[in-house]
Amino acid sequence: MIEFVKKYKTSIFLSVLFSLLCFGFMLTHFTITIDEESWILSARDETMWLYQGRFIIWLFDLIFTEGGNYAPFLWDISGILFWNLSGIIFAYCLFAKTEIKQWILFIFLSYYSSLTFVLGDVFSFSMYSLQIGLASVTVAAAFYYTLKYLEKKNWKTALIVLGLLLYSFGTYQAFICVYISAVAAFCLLCFLSGHRDRIKYDIIISAVLCLIAIASYYLINFIIGKAIGTQGYLTDNYIGWTSGEPLKAFALAMANVGRVSFAIPVLDVYVNGGTALRWVTIAFVIYAIWKFFKCNGIREKAGIFFFSVALCFAPFSLYLAIATYKTQGRMMLALPLVGAVQLYLILREINKKALLYAAMAASGYLLFINARDMNLFYYYSSIVYEKDCSIAEEIMYDIEEKGIDYREKPLAFIGMVAQEPQPTKELGVLGGSMFAWDEGNNLRMTDFIQTRGYNVRAADSTQLQKALVESASMTVWPQEGSIKELDDVIVVYLSQPVEEWYITNQAQ
Numbered sequence: 001m002i003e004f005v006k007k008y009k010t011s012i013f014l015s016v017l018f019s020l021l022c023f024g025f026m027l028t029h030f031t032i033t034i035d036e037e038s039w040i041l042s043a044r045d046e047t048m049w050l051y052q053g054r055f056i057i058w059l060f061d062l063i064f065t066e067g068g069n070y071a072p073f074l075w076d077i078s079g080i081l082f083w084n085l086s087g088i089i090f091a092y093c094l095f096a097k098t099e100i101k102q103w104i105l106f107i108f109l110s111y112y113s114s115l116t117f118v119l120g121d122v123f124s125f126s127m128y129s130l131q132i133g134l135a136s137v138t139v140a141a142a143f144y145y146t147l148k149y150l151e152k153k154n155w156k157t158a159l160i161v162l163g164l165l166l167y168s169f170g171t172y173q174a175f176i177c178v179y180i181s182a183v184a185a186f187c188l189l190c191f192l193s194g195h196r197d198r199i200k201y202d203i204i205i206s207a208v209l210c211l212i213a214i215a216s217y218y219l220i221n222f223i224i225g226k227a228i229g230t231q232g233y234l235t236d237n238y239i240g241w242t243s244g245e246p247l248k249a250f251a252l253a254m255a256n257v258g259r260v261s262f263a264i265p266v267l268d269v270y271v272n273g274g275t276a277l278r279w280v281t282i283a284f285v286i287y288a289i290w291k292f293f294k295c296n297g298i299r300e301k302a303g304i305f306f307f308s309v310a311l312c313f314a315p316f317s318l319y320l321a322i323a324t325y326k327t328q329g330r331m332m333l334a335l336p337l338v339g340a341v342q343l344y345l346i347l348r349e350i351n352k353k354a355l356l357y358a359a360m361a362a363s364g365y366l367l368f369i370n371a372r373d374m375n376l377f378y379y380y381s382s383i384v385y386e387k388d389c390s391i392a393e394e395i396m397y398d399i400e401e402k403g404i405d406y407r408e409k410p411l412a413f414i415g416m417v418a419q420e421p422q423p424t425k426e427l428g429v430l431g432g433s434m435f436a437w438d439e440g441n442n443l444r445m446t447d448f449i450q451t452r453g454y455n456v457r458a459a460d461s462t463q464l465q466k467a468l469v470e471s472a473s474m475t476v477w478p479q480e481g482s483i484k485e486l487d488d489v490i491v492v493y494l495s496q497p498v499e500e501w502y503i504t505n506q507a508q
Contacts, residue, residue: 084109184310196303384432
């Protein structure tokens, strides 16, 4: 691998620079998004990671943090660099035994580290960006040692694979799809290169290793659940087989493959930065059809069809297994790898000079689109953050102007501050306002205000009930009479609360 890195050092170096360019705005503009507000204060219950089945993140935080508190810039840039490293490992595993042009490797690595829909979303959560980056390296290393095991059949190598996979899956279950996608890509490449003798054997061995790692993961998760309990709302909503309409759930999960792959907006659900994803998918479909009709023999055509379809479906394998269509970009961690492989397959077929230049231009354009979308993605998020900062400062100014000591009594926010239309509908969580999320989440708002340097705390359910009764005679903030001090709580009336406000704040 060292020789591989030396040989392609220019492509690797430029791809890392390009990746940093994509994340340039995020790395130079600090923001706090939904869920980050409590983790940066070490005010979050760390067992939340255990409830979510991410016990490796819990263990990482236990060793390397205080109460799960993250270091903003360090976590982000480290996670991004680790992700780039995982791309280099995957590239070595897939291309070490063949010749790949420098510019094609640059495209492969750059696309892998810049797909906005996935990376923009997953790295927007700084409280686990470093952990995700590390896990991307361990799953790539697991794939590397899988290939080693397939060559030498050493049981110690198999144990290394299982340990690395367990670390990855225990960080985020979505890495199951990354490993499956890597195996699918390897098998397709082997089939296309004529090395077909052992594909069936390789698939079986890889599947067995993956299934053992998954079983080990779920056994550990089951034991942890028995010890600390579970929170069903974190998982039950994603299991389509228990929805009462399992066949419909599976059909929707299948439809979701097309929705995401072709970046098709459905109702209010968008694929942010989906332009590159859509065109790569379309180009690969055209490539696969061309390859299918070009080859001779039913067996070869069947192989092209099977492995091409397998590659396209591999990033969705876990979600098809649980029959869910509820997928965000941060769950689709295998899409960058699959898209990069698809680009490689397309570009390596082009030999004519005119077409080659056109392919270079088209690839460069797709990378530019990714860089543009990623920076805009974080820029639009920063607009929401700056607005939230202004709201927090104005509320605290109004409280202090009234001579109220916010250090002595908790704050009770009734209702929410309605969020103005976003510059784009594709932001998702990144475009969420702290003062509008969950229709007015008191814990979230007070935690966010704490990040602005104010030592405030949230009212309990009894105080919220008292504040709710008092708000009936108050005006909406920022009007006069929208803030009132009671004997044990400070009431801030933001709007008429809706049903979700009661559910979120348990004030009903």
